[in-house]
Amino acid sequence: MRNLRIxxxxxRAVDLLRDIAVEQPDEIDLELLAWRVARLRIEEGALKNALGRLIRGTDGGTIRVSGDIQHRGRKRFTIAHEIGHAVLHAPGTPWDGHRELSTWDDSSIEAEANGFAAELLMPGFLFGARLVGLRPEHRVIDALAEDFGTSNLASARQFVEYTHEPAALVVCTRNGGNGNGWKCWFRRGSHFTHRIKQGRPHPYTAAGEIIDGKGESTNGLVKIPADAWLENVSSGNRSCILEDSRSIPALGMVVSLLWIDDEIEEEWNRD
Structure with a gap:
């Protein structure tokens, strides 16, 4: 049910883009789309304890986005998220901060709005073709986020959604209330067939080292023992998986990209 709603x-996002005949990322005009869906105007200004807010009235309304957002892609994603609320959800006045804009793994209206926003800014019919031959690592995600004018986390989520590589995304957020101070969720690409371990990352992973204060962002893909990440690999197995993990201290977040490349896959098959 959750996946169906997402x-x-x-x-719904793709339908809007088709309506205005979008063929390139720079043709995704959020001001035009906001006006078409609900006669919404976009304004920037002060917001207390929020990054974005949707204010609806009897004849249109306003999307207010925080002037404190410096990153252009984050600002555009926030606006797209609010457009998502206007299209998908009953009238209300959502206040959206970092937590709401980082919610992807549940059945909440925030996850729905994030799914909408990701597809509005990075539609599969444009985004998927860009991924051919690209490795799942943060420098690639950064470049895609710049090209499509969106946030890095949304770009990573969309990469895993559309890549044909065996890739996965793991996101851990501080103070998750699960007993160890961190809440983690993951998304596997359609070609990533292995089961990822639940919960806090193993200390032998790069993400685990960052969380434990013993390591820093990897700044590229590094080899990690496969059994540290995967359930269906025995502890005695010497196989590896590739990981690129980045710490985002301002958000209390660690974002990890996992990849099983052809060389590693061949090693597994030989074993």
């Missing part, structure tokens, strides 16, 4: 959200 897919419906994504489809």
């Amino acid at each position: 897919q419906t959200s994504r489809s």
